[in-house]
Amino acid sequence: MNSRRQRPKSSRQVKPWEWFWLTLWVLLLTGSGIFCGWALMWLTRIPPLPDCDQVTPFHSESDLLYCAKAQARTGEPNSLVQSVLLTANWPKTHSQYDESQEVLKDASEQILVLANRWAQAGKLDDAIDLAEKIPLNTPLRKSAQAVIFEWRQDWEQGRAIEAKLRPALAASDWTLAKTHLQEFKALKSDYWLTTRYVFWQQQFLVEQQAWNQLLQARDLAGTNKIENLRQAVVLARDIDLRSQVWQAAEQDIDAWSKTVLDVALQRWQVGDRTGALELASVVPPSPHLLPAAQELLALSHAQTLATQADPSGVAPRYSHMFGLMAAVSAVNQLPANSPYAAADLSSVDQWSEQLTDLRRLTFSDRVARLGQRLTYDWAIHQAQMVEVDRPRRIQGQTMVAQWQANLQRIADRPILLEARSLAKPGTIAALETAIAKASEIELGRALRVEAQTLVAGWQQEIQVIEDRPILDAAVALAEQDKLQEAIAEANKIESGRALHSRAQGLVQEWTATIQIAEDKPILDEAKDLAYSGSLTAAINLAGQIGPGRALYDEARNAIALWKAERAYIWSIWEAEGRPVPGGDSSSTTESE
Structure with missing residues (x-):
């Protein structure tokens, strides 16, 4: 009976067209969600900043204004000019006109400040070019033109003053030169008030000193003494080359040098070679000299170079090497028929030997700088090859001593490192x-x-x-x-x-504490006596505190005060005719 009541189970299947609609709706919903999310991101994203290096007038006004502000903040000349160009000629009806004018004014002011800085530094053309970049019909265009006019006026006046000052200095008219120098103070530009004024003030001093040197040299040359003439050449050659006096001095030097060389040749001919070379050493080279004079001059300069290359200091110098090379070369270049080539020039051999030793020491020093034991040993071996009687022997031995010390450091440094580690x-x-x-x-x-x-x-x-x-x-x-x-x-x-000093410091501190504990009651009792009027008794009691005690100074100060007070009281008694105690040890109270 139950089997008849049971119903068959439903076995319904989804049809294909139903799957199609379901998939379509899912796709539509997914696509709509993605599209809405993208739209929301697009609406809320921050717009990209414009590339101000590539901005053109065809960009939007907001981009132009943004780039103008950004370039104005840099303070760079080209950026400031670009900022001005981007904000110039905006129509007044534009909604951002006021803001653009603020940027325009700020950039223009920065341009004027920068241009003025250049003008005060002497860069007038650059300053004018920059100031003229402010466009027409902009707020600061008139100010720029006024400043440019002021700069040009100052430059014209300054150059006119220099045109008058230069010949005055050349003529050594110091009074007129000072007058023209003071005219710079009437100008407005800092460039002329400071830079050019200081320059011409220094030039004035240079010219004045050069002229004084030339006068001294001429006075020496006027004595017709060869030694004074030699000193005149030296003094004239020291004249500052920046001065206009140098042209006149150069002519005098040529004339005096010819005389000095003539005397030097005479001394050489009579056998005074040292005197001849000493005289010729002050003469400057010149292409107008006779062959004999030129050869003597070359020999003298070679000797000067060799003298300057004498050993000095520890490390060898390249300048000494080049000086010796030039000296040897100058002598070797003398013609074979020259009277100086046949002379006894034993010093040339010494220069050659010294040059050889100097090259050896220089190369050894470079090798030793590598700082290795092997390089030090090689450098020491090379330096010890300089013979005892050579000029570079002492220098070589000094270098050897230094290298040996460095070798000792290399050998002993591990011992110190180990000792530090052990400690x-x-x-x-x-x-x-x-x-x-x-x-x-x-x-x-x-x-x-x-x-x-x-x-x-x-x-x-x-x-x-x-x-x-x-x-x-x-x-x-x-x-x-x-x-x-x-x-x-x-x-x-x-x-x-x-720790002895620390211990003794504590001992002194504790000793002072003990002494204060012992002497404090005595000093307090003395103060009580003094307050009660018994000054003499107080003085006697406080005097029991001996020297070296902690309260000794305080006791002596108190005694001095009480003695002064007692002396004052006794002076009053004496004025009143009352008897005064006969000594400090009296026990009679002052109040009695």
Whole structure:
């Protein structure tokens, strides 16, 4: 019966067209969501900033204004000009006209400030070019034209003053030159008031000094003495080349040099070669000299170069090498038929030998700078090849001593590093081991002083470790008010120990505390006597505090005050005819 009541189960299937519609709606909903999300992002995103380097008038007004502001903030000349161009000629009806005018005015003001700075620095053309970049029909165009006119006026006046000042200095008319120099102060530009004024003031001093030197040289030359003539050449050659006097001095130098060389040739011919070379050494080279004079001059200059190359300092100098090379070359270039070539020039051989040694030392020094043991050994071997009688021998031995010291440092540095490492634990045993290690560096070694300094420091550390318990015990006793015991304990630290000065400072402090405790009642009682009128008794009582005590100075100040007060009282008594006590030891009170 139950089987008849059961109904068959439904087995309905989804048809294909129903799947199509379901998929379509899902796709439509998904696409709509994606589109709405993209639209929301597009609406809320920040618009990209314009590329101000590529901005043109065809961009939007907001982009133009943004770039104008950005370029005005840079303060650069080209950017400021671009900012002005972007904001000029905006119509007044534009909604952002007022804002653009503010940017235009700000950029124009910066242009004028920068142009004025250039003008004050002397860059007039650049300043005018920049100021003229402010367009027509803009607020600061008239100001720019006015400033440009002022600059040009100042430049015309300044150049006119210089045109008058230059010939006045050339003529050595110092009064007229000073008058023209003061005319700069009437100009407005800082360039003419400071830069050019200072320049011409210095030039005035240069010309004045050069003229005085030339007059002194002419006075010396006028004596017709060869030594004075030589000094005149030297003095005239020292004249500042920036001066206009130099042209006149150069003519005098040529004339005087010819006379000096003639006398030098005469001295050479009579056998006074040293005097001849000394005279010729002051003469400047000149293409107008006779061959014999030119050869003597070349020989003299060669000797001067060789003298300047004498050993000085530790390291060899390239300038000395080049000087010796030039000296040897100058002598070797003398013609074979020259009277100087046949002379006894033994010094040339010395220069050649010195040049050889100098080259050797220079190369050795460069090799030694590599800082390796092998390079130092090679450099020392080369430097020791300089013979004993050579001029560079002392310099070579000095360099050898330095290199040997560097070798000692290379050898001993690991010992010091190991000693430092051993001392790091800070214990007595570690420090003693480090001291023993550092003491391996023998006396006379390059690092001996550094090693002994470390040893001294470690010895002090050991003393501190040993004496610290004594000092701590003394401090503990002092904190318990057992000052005598604390002093006795601190005095156990002997003189010369690291903590001795610290211990003695505490001893002095505790001793002063004990003395104050002993003498304070005496001084207080003396003050009470003084307040009650017994000044003599107070003085006598306070006098019991002896020198060296902690309260001695305070007691002496109080005694001095009481004595002055007592003397004043006695002077009043004496004026009133009353008897005055006969001595300081009187026990009679002053109030009686």
